[in-house]
Amino acid sequence: MAGLRLTEGRTRLLVAAAGTLAVALAVRALLRHSAPSAPGQPHAGARTPGIRAWTCWLLAYAALGDGLLGVAVHGGPDGPPDGTASGAWPLAAAPVLALALACAPAAWLTRRFTARARHRLTASRGLEEFGASVRPLLLGVLGAFLGALAALLAVCGAVLHEPAAHAQALTLGALLLLARLLTTHGSTRAPAAALGAAAWAEAIAQASVFAARLPGCDPLGVPVDALVGTWGPGCVPALACGSAALALLAHATRTLSRASAHVPAEEGP
Numbered sequence: 211m212a213g214l215r216l217t218e219g220r221t222r223l224l225v226a227a228a229g230t231l232a233v234a235l236a237v238r239a240l241l242r243h244s245a246p247s248a249p250g251q252p253h254a255g256a257r258t259p260g261i262r263a264w265t266c267w268l269l270a271y272a273a274l275g276d277g278l279l280g281v282a283v284h285g286g287p288d289g290p291p292d293g294t295a296s297g298a299w300p301l302a303a304a305p306v307l308a309l310a311l312a313c314a315p316a317a318w319l320t321r322r323f324t325a326r327a328r329h330r331l332t333a334s335r336g337l338e339e340f341g342a343s344v345r346p347l348l349l350g351v352l353g354a355f356l357g358a359l360a361a362l363l364a365v366c367g368a369v370l371h372e373p374a375a376h377a378q379a380l381t382l383g384a385l386l387l388l389a390r391l392l393t394t395h396g397s398t399r400a401p402a403a404a405l406g407a408a409a410w411a412e413a414i415a416q417a418s419v420f421a422a423r424l425p426g427c428d429p430l431g432v433p434v435d436a437l438v439g440t441w442g443p444g445c446v447p448a449l450a451c452g453s454a455a456l457a458l459l460a461h462a463t464r465t466l467s468r469a470s471a472h473v474p475a476e477e478g479p
Contacts, residue, residue, distance in 0.1 A: 211229075211306075213229065214303070226291075226293050233310075236310075237266055238262055241261060241265065260405075261389060264402065265389075267412075267413075268386075268405065269309065272302065272305050272306055272309065272375075272447065273303070273305075274299065275416065275443075275447060276302055276447065277300030277443075279415070279443040280300070280442070282416070283431075283439075283443075286299075287299040302373075302375055304375060305375040305378065307370070308359060308363040308379060309386075312362055312383060315354075315358040316390060319355050320351075320387075320394060323347060323351045323391065324394065327466070341467035345463055345467050348391070348462060348463060351391075352384060359383045377445075381447070381451035384451075384459075385451045385454050388401070389401035392461070392465060392466070395465070397461075404457060407450075408450040408453075409450075411450035412446060412450050418430045434446065
């Protein structure tokens with residue numbers, strides 16, 4: 211972010227390319243080396259190439275998607291992104307920086323959830339009692355993370371003098387945290403499906419605006435144009451990620467309240 215703001219021209223393009231590669235490698239490392247669900251099990255990230263791809267797409271959309279959609283509904287863009295918030299294709303730096311900084315509380319809360327859930331597993335007198343105690347713990351972890359992310363968004367927006375984009379960043383953050391909690395406890399299909407659904411919804415919304423420019427295809431862009439005209443371009447990722455996060459929360463509430471999700475490998479049957 212600093213490099214984009216301190217450079218111009220070709221140097222800025224090189225900085226952007228290097229930064230994009232660094233972010234992609236960092237996402238890969240974060241997901242590949244996330245905490246395994248039990249001792250002796252392979253890292254969850256090693257089995258989730260789809261999750262890595264969808265995560266990179268969602269982060270890229272958080273940076274460039276709203277800017278592209280906002281100018282596309284008015285006939286743009288008139289040029290490629292130049293790494294600024296005021297260019298022909300605006301860049302949203304604040305939400306991406308806040309999400310990057312939120313990796314620290316996300317990792318800590320994930321480990322705290324795992325430790326406390328296993329402690330309650332040993333202290334509970336039955337499966338129903340364990341499930342009833344884990345569900346509030348899951349909601350508490352999610353709420354604490356969203357609170358931390360909201361504070362980071364406010365700080366990053368003030369420092370970078372940009373809109374904080376709370377709606378789209380908080381829904382994306384919730385989706386990513388729930389996906390991490392599930393993958394670290396052995397569930398990978400539901401997170402991949404939820405992340406993929408959100409990514410496809412964003413891609414289809416963008417594609418419909420450009421497809422509407424073809425002769426006779428004007429109706430294709432009407433729904434997105436109406437949404438953007440009423441609530442702004444941020445409503446598309448907010449709706450896509452928010453719906454996926456709610457579905458994933460319902461799945462996580464059922465999955466992570468089961469004792470089998472928290473039993474170490476050596477204690478299993």
